[in-house]
Amino acid sequence: MARILIVEDEARIAAFVAKGLRAEGHTTTVATDGRRGLDEAMSGGHDLVVLDIGLPVLDGYAVLERLRDQGSKIPVIVLTARDSVTDTVSALEGGADDYMPKPFRFAELLARVRLRLRQQSPDAGAQGQEALEAGGVRLDLRTRRATVDGKELDLSAREFTLAETFMLNAGNVLSREQLLDHVWGLDFDPGSNVVDVYVGYLRKKFGAHTIATVRGMGYRFVTSPA
Amino acid sequence: MARILIVEDEARIAAFVAKGLRAEGHTTTVATDGRRGLDEAMSGGHDLVVLDIGLPVLDGYAVLERLRDQGSKIPVIVLTARDSVTDTVSALEGGADDYMPKPFRFAELLARVRLRLRQQSPDAGAQGQEALEAGGVRLDLRTRRATVDGKELDLSAREFTLAETFMLNAGNVLSREQLLDHVWGLDFDPGSNVVDVYVGYLRKKFGAHTIATVRGMGYRFVTSPA
DNA sequence: GCCGCGGATGAGAGGTCTCTCATCGCCCGG
DNA sequence: CCGGGCGATGAGAGACCTCTCATCCGCGGC
Numbered sequence: 456m457a458r459i460l461i462v463e464d465e466a467r468i469a470a471f472v473a474k475g476l477r478a479e480g481h482t483t484t485v486a487t488d489g490r491r492g493l494d495e496a497m498s499g500g501h502d503l504v505v506l507d508i509g510l511p512v513l514d515g516y517a518v519l520e521r522l523r524d525q526g527s528k529i530p531v532i533v534l535t536a537r538d539s540v541t542d543t544v545s546a547l548e549g550g551a552d553d554y555m556p557k558p559f560r561f562a563e564l565l566a567r568v569r570l571r572l573r574q575q576s577p578d579a580g581a582q583g584q585e586a587l588e589a590g591g592v593r594l595d596l597r598t599r600r601a602t603v604d605g606k607e608l609d610l611s612a613r614e615f616t617l618a619e620t621f622m623l624n625a626g627n628v629l630s631r632e633q634l635l636d637h638v639w640g641l642d643f644d645p646g647s648n649v650v651d652v653y654v655g656y657l658r659k660k661f662g663a664h665t666i667a668t669v670r671g672m673g674y675r676f677v678t679s680p681a
Numbered sequence: 682m683a684r685i686l687i688v689e690d691e692a693r694i695a696a697f698v699a700k701g702l703r704a705e706g707h708t709t710t711v712a713t714d715g716r717r718g719l720d721e722a723m724s725g726g727h728d729l730v731v732l733d734i735g736l737p738v739l740d741g742y743a744v745l746e747r748l749r750d751q752g753s754k755i756p757v758i759v760l761t762a763r764d765s766v767t768d769t770v771s772a773l774e775g776g777a778d779d780y781m782p783k784p785f786r787f788a789e790l791l792a793r794v795r796l797r798l799r800q801q802s803p804d805a806g807a808q809g810q811e812a813l814e815a816g817g818v819r820l821d822l823r824t825r826r827a828t829v830d831g832k833e834l835d836l837s838a839r840e841f842t843l844a845e846t847f848m849l850n851a852g853n854v855l856s857r858e859q860l861l862d863h864v865w866g867l868d869f870d871p872g873s874n875v876v877d878v879y880v881g882y883l884r885k886k887f888g889a890h891t892i893a894t895v896r897g898m899g900y901r902f903v904t905s906p907a
Numbered sequence: 908g909c910c911g912c913g914g915a916t917g918a919g920a921g922g923t924c925t926c927t928c929a930t931c932g933c934c935c936g937g
Numbered sequence: 938c939c940g941g942g943c944g945a946t947g948a949g950a951g952a953c954c955t956c957t958c959a960t961c962c963g964c965g966g967c
Contacts, residue, residue, distance in 0.1 A: 877944065
């Protein structure tokens with residue numbers, strides 16, 4: 456899909472973002488300080504930058520400023536601390552295209568990445584996917600409504616995001632940890648069985664056969680009626 | 682924007698849909714039975730059809746079938762009774778592009794109309810608006826999150842839809858009745874003051890100045906900082 | 908056949924959302 | 938200046954959502 460540069464010094468977050476974007480089919484490069492990030496970004500080998508503000512050597516603002524000074528128009532999504540209005544406003548004024556307040560759910564970052572990539576190349580690819588469909592289930596991403604075999608039903612916000620994640624990876628096994636990360640966010644109690652519970656809810660609504668259990672591994676959204 | 686044909690025998694619903702679509706800048710034509718609807722649809726003078734299933738003379742299925750038989754590829758959105766799986770499935774198999782279960786909120790029909798029009802002409806217009814911005818407020822339609830002066834805040838589902846409606850009509854006065862129709866749906870107690878209450882909620886979140894009261898008329902979303 | 912562990916599930920706490928109702932306050936006409 | 942009516946708002950009922958916890962179930966190893 457696209458080549459994405461991640462400029463982030465915290466290894467845990469960098470890995471989280473990189474892993475998720477790779478699962479979506481993107482190529483990722485990680486730079487752990489601002490100097491290297493800037494060099495990489497200027498190299499022309501990337502389509503989009505995910506840029507942390509709090510960085511060693513050269514902070515995110517500085518990277519962004521020099522990048523724009525040197526004429527780069529590459530889309531930049533900035534990671535800011537939640538509730539820091541100053542950060543966010545400065546970043547956008549400094550030429551960022553979008554921002555994510557930390558901590559964030561991966562699904563939200565992904566939505567922003569998709570949006571920026573789409574705006575960049577309005578010709579390439581589908582126009583950003585307005586709906587997902589698999590195994591008789593249809594999700595309308597715009598109106599956030601779901602349909603099973605043509606029958607409308609209600610999903611709560613959490614259920615919808617979980618279903619979205621399953622359907623983006625239909626056929627593949629997703630671990631509890633992956634689902635927790637993607638749907639609940641980076642900072643969620645790993646000991647919780649909330650994934651199990653929500654899988655139960657989706658099964659009740661979509662039909663038990665739509666989500667298969669893979670013992671010791673996780674869950675898999677079933678596409679074929681077999 | 683576009684020329685839309687509404688085939689609907691119930692005057693109340695036809696007027697509701699026509700009025701709303703006109704407010705969005707579309708041109709509307711209403712046909713009150715299937716025969717006339719088919720003739721109009723075949724005339725080539727419309728970009729999209731909103732088609733009721735329960736129609737006198739010639740029902741919606743028949744209209745759809747003949748339309749497709751005669752080679753028309755015009756997008757058709759079908760209005761079906763909620764929970765009627767048969768209706769919905771038959772309609773989609775009969776060549777409908779989308780459907781709306783009745784009763785519906787206008788905002789949802791609008792989203793579907795936009796989607797179908799966009800798919801029809803991927804070049805024309807913006808790519809369906811991913812965000813709305815006015816008076817310091819920004820709504821991300823994809824992730825359903827809101828920002829005021831760069832500061833993230835939470836909106837409930839109802840609040841979001843109300844805000845969306847206001848911002849689509851920023852600067853214009855909207856009556857309580859219009860807002861009830863668009864946000865709460867066709868079948869809502871007109872005596873309720875729920876609009877007042879939700880305007881209060883939005884003011885609390887966006888700042889009191891963002892929504893002005895127009896006495897005896899309704900409310901207006903304020904765009905200029907004046 | 909039995910046991911252990913991973914997964915499923917019912918109950919329920921606590922929070923949020925949605926809406927109603929009644930009261931309060933203020934604008935405007937007279 | 939007063940009264941009437943429109944709009945604002947606090948309180949609160951009820952539904953729903955989210956998550957935890959404890960228990961139950963059943964697969965698979967032995």
